[in-house]
Amino acid sequence: PPTSQIKTLADARTLGIKTPFMSNSFAAYRGEALRAIGGFPRHVILSEDMYVTAKMLIDGWKAAYEGSAVCRHSHNYSLREEFCRYFDIGVFQSREAWIYETFGGIGGEGMRYVKSELKFLGPRRILWWPMSFVRNALKLLAYKLSKQEKRLPRGVKKKLGMYKRYWDSPYA
Incomplete structure (x- = not known):
């Protein structure tokens, strides 16, 4: 902003x-x-x-x-990488629940993002809408799955997450 x-x-x-x-x-x-x-x-x-x-x-x-600062930073994640990243985000949110208890939850941020993305794509880029829906559905699925991570075997978590080495650490 x-x-x-x-x-x-x-x-x-x-x-x-x-x-x-x-x-x-x-x-x-x-x-x-x-x-x-x-x-x-x-x-x-x-x-x-x-x-x-x-x-x-x-x-x-x-x-x-600082709103006037400029930084060009982006990722070109594949669908799998995006899924894995959102699995890890959900793990972080579950394990560091104190942050969300102190500052508040994500409260509809995902849906606001989807709406802003579709607005950005607009009718002139309607051919990109299906990919947007697939990508965002995978993010949601990964996020929901991550909320069950304590029930999942370590090997499964390693396959679902982006940061594989984390699951070999003493903190996993």
């Missing part, structure tokens, strides 16, 4: 889970703040950026977003 903002823990009431959202693709952290919360975690499968931002906000620090 083009609007810059400074977020604090109090913003969780209005921004919800977007309060600790941070993209590590183009982020800088104050060393003192990062050290104060114990640095980047080793035990999370992904989203270490959101994890440390949440910890910093709880610790009284602020998170700044």
Whole structure:
């Protein structure tokens, strides 16, 4: 978004889970703040950026977003890679439930994303709509499946997730 903002823990009431959202693709952290919360975690499968931002906000620090900054960063995930990524996202959300308890849940973000994607594609790109539906259905399936990850054997989780080495770690 083009609007810059400074977020604090109090913003969780209005921004919800977007309060600790941070993209590590183009982020800088104050060393003192990062050290104060114990640095980047080793035990999370992904989203270490959101994890440390949440910890910093709880610790009284602020998170700044500069709307005029520009960063070109994208992924060209295959359908399988997208599925695996969303499985891992769901694992993170389940295992780090304190973040969602503190800041609020995702509350319809997925549906808002689908609507914005279809609006972006518009009627002139209607041939892309089926792929959009397939891609988003796979994301939802992976996310829902990840909520059952504690019941799944480690080998299955390794096949379903993007970060295979995580499942060999002591944190899995």
